[in-house]
Amino acid sequence: MGSRRILLLGSVVLLALCGCDWDLWGIATRPNVEDRVKEDLSGGLTTPGPVAVNPDSFSFAVFGDVQIRHDYQSSLGRFQQEVAERGIDFFCVLGDLTEDATPDEVDSVKLQLERVGIPYYATIGNHDLYQADGWERFKENYGPSCYVVTVAGRIKLIFLDTADGTLGPTQFDWFEEVLRDTSYTKVVLTHFPVFDGEKPVMWRLASDAERVKVQSLLKRYGAFAWCAGHIHGWRHMQVGSVDHFTSGAMAPGVLDYGNPGYLLFTFARDSLSWQFVGMEWR
């Protein structure tokens, strides 16, 4: 390739990066997953509390990637109708709440999530860190990125921070510790998926060794499911006894797979079941 072409290609890449709303310096100097998790576990942040539900029968929805943009559109309005129709008790958002984490987008998604009208939990995604103050805004609005919530003394929801595409040493140790407790049905909720079918691309958790370690921990401690976002759409794989979900997205525009939707968990008769609910756009 000639030097002119290299220069041209470099200019195009530079222009593309400058043209987006990402704060490139902010991204480069952001707190990484290890920094965020240490802050999460320091006790300085308020962990979201348990939600009040009927302990014998309740349901909750899980989805990722609301990814609110300049036009503030999402499928959350349509989801609000689903909540009313199906009597969903609470929901979990698996990161990428905004496209570029600008102040307007952060405020808009917070408002739209509140408007759904039921309790919710959130964890962080890579898009939520596309500004220098992305982490500050996230924890101000939603609390820690890595925490545990128990529901009705039956279900343990384990929220992990995988926004960097990896867990990091502190979170790995903490994760194993919280998985050890065998008195709950354990559901892991995070941004990055571990598996994605037979012909996957790069939208998954880091290295082979990391994925193998995660799966062996899930298997050893009898986790029920790993629920993720990042890929926009619905995907399901069962690896051994563990269900791996890419839980559906509420993002505007064309999704990677199918329509917007969410994963609906129902607890009844002492067991947890799941189904994917697809929705028409808006």
Place this chain on the structure above:
Amino acid sequence: MLLKAPAFLLTLLALTGHAAVMPSLTLGYRGEPGVESKLLAAAQADILPVSYVKLDAGLSFNLFQNNGLGAAALALGAVAYDPLGLTLRLTVQHQQWNDWRAGENRVLATLEASPVYGFDAGLGLVQRVPVFGDRYWSPLVWSGDASEWNCLYRLRWRFIQRENWWLRAGFSSYDRYTAHNPQQFPFEADGAYRLNEDLELDARAGTALVGFSGGLASFHEVELSAGARYGF
């Protein structure tokens, strides 16, 4: 088992002086934050039984974490067009993590070439089959819930070549014992120093970017190794 018989025969040929054999021993370290941190000891051999056929095999052992056998590999290459170094290679790899009771079997098909002096390139596919639980140690498990196909690639440049030593840098998503997945973008640098006609010292350093699918890339793993290679 199909591959063990020819490997045994070729080793026998080598030991009786009917094939060129280059055994090597390496010691190394592999670390990945929060995942593993271990020492590696590997023994391998490159065998050239006849012109246009390359065979290599090796075993790698882990120390301090996931102790014991860590990886095994056997590869058969056929040189399709010598002036370009065009080589079709079929590799079978087994990797295991004893503490986690997990393993992975892989078969790699690659096409490698050195079209320009100093550069070598490769493209290929790998079928990987992770195995969890009781049979994690078996290299004979070739189906599983999490099996997948990944692309492989390589481009390396030997940027310094002197009479007794050379240095190379580039990226390669596969080597004798490993095949990186699409979430990783691996970089490596290696070199060798020839002590005498038969003995060469080798060293290699590798790392990989992760998280780039989310625009938040970071270097994740570190692999260092050094060893000696003997030709007879």
